[in-house]
Amino acid sequence: MHRFLIDPSDIQDGRVHFAEEISLQMKKVLRLRSGNEVVVFDGGGVDYQVRLEVVETKTSLGTVLSANDSHNEPGIFITLYQALIRSERYEYALQKGVETGISRFVPFTSERTEVSIPSQSKMGRWRRIIKEAAEQSGRSVVPQLSDPILFSNMIKNLNSVVLIPWEEEKNQSIRQILSKLRQDPGLDVTYIDLIIGPVGGFTSQEVLDAADYGATSVSLGKRILRSETAGIVAAVTVLYEFDDI
Structure with a gap:
């Protein structure tokens, strides 16, 4: 259902x-008509089942019909600090990250960053990609x-549980660290930064x-992952280990 x-x-x-944008999409793209049912959400954690009465291009x-609390949001709030990479690859990371269950994205620049800070128009495009991915994947919160930040400033404002996948880390895997976190009853793992x-x-x-x-630096395994893939793998591993997929 749409x-x-x-x-x-x-x-x-x-x-x-x-609004007009959604009305135009329903009328011209999806060919919805009065009597069809859709689901709407306002980002507050509630899904509304709605029967369309009037479908026009302007409004x-x-x-x-019903309002139900959504249970699609993960219990762990994952923030993905994703270094800036080529735009199409960053968009892939955003889209798949939303589908995976990531709750917040923070672009940043570091010493080896090779791309420029995104313009406001590009940031707007990225927010639309996040919104559309949330609609498609059944998220109830977008x-x-x-805004982009410098690595040196970013690391000063992290949560208590922070994992930094690094290809040079040979001593501890992400699963080993997550296992230790699970076994610590006094540790709050509600918020995890990657x-x-x-x-x-x-x-x-x-x-x-x-x-x-x-x-804490961790290994994601024996193979080297692309930047846009590594965050998704790490997030899936976190949610899987805490039974929150």
């Missing part, structure tokens, strides 16, 4: 007023996208600097 993100103010007295109207480097990876000094602020 899902649409709407503004909370668009739901009033059991009726849903669809559409629907009636709320993940956040923060830091993924650019093409070319992190320098040894950057990993040491991150460790000074509490980050």
Whole structure:
């Protein structure tokens, strides 16, 4: 069933007023008609089953049939600090990260970053990709996208559990570290940060600097992963180990 993100103010007295952008999509692209049912969500964790009453290109109207708390959001809030890489690869990481269950994305630049800071228009495009991926994958909360930041500033504002996958780490795997975290009853693992480097990876000094602020370097396995793939693999591993897929 088609899902649409709407503004909370668009739901009033059991009726849903669809904005022009969604109305045009329903009318011209999806060919929906009155009587069809869709699901809408406002980013607050509730899904609304809606029957369409009027479908026009400028505005559409629907009636709320039911409202149900969504249970699709992971219990662990994962922030993916993803180094800037080529735009199409970054967009892949955003889209698949949303589908995986990542809750927040933070672009950053580091010593080996080879691309420029994205423009506001590109950031807008990335937010649309996140929104559409949330609609498609059944998320009830749209993940956040923060403004780009410098690595040196980023590591000063991390949560208590921070993992930095690094291809030079040979002593501890991500699964070993997660197993230890699971066995520590006094540790709050509600928030977990993942830091993924650019093409070319992190320098040894950057990993040491991150460790000074509490980050733990981990291995993702025997094979070298692309930057846009590493964050997805790490996030899936975290959610799997905590039975939160």
